[in-house]
Amino acid sequence: MALTREFKETIQARVRADRPFRDALLREGVEHMLSGDVESGKAVLRDYIKATVGFKQLGAATGASAKSLIRMFGPRGNPQARNLFAVISHLQCEAGLTLHVTAQPQ
Structure with a gap:
């Protein structure tokens, strides 16, 4: 189901x-990626990027073109680890957060 413009x-x-909501959205996007749900992770991070730094500024900070980043986080995008980690690193810096991975038994 496509999201409506009003919802976005x-x-x-x-x-x-809402800072706590913003921080939770970034964390959720990364958690989706780590759990193997790359499509949901890309969608959440795409919304987060649009609402915060924007693709143009993110591209300038990471050395990638905005168009490339938009494709990378699009439904058919396939981000390379190097690019994905550069983006996540920059988003953490912009948000003033440091995300950590914690191992939990299944």
Whole structure:
């Protein structure tokens, strides 16, 4: 199901206004990636990027073109680890967060 423009705008407004929500969204995107749900992770991170730094600024900071990043986080995108980790590193810095991986028994 495609998200409506109104829903996306609502999420973006909340990200801008609600710091705990913004931080949780970044964490959720990375957690999806780590759990193997790459499609959901890309979608969450795409929304996060749009609502925070934007693809143009992110591209300038990571050395990738905005167009390349948009494709990378699109439904058919296949991010290389180097690019993905550069993006996550920059997003953490911008957010003032440091994400950590913790092993938990299944």
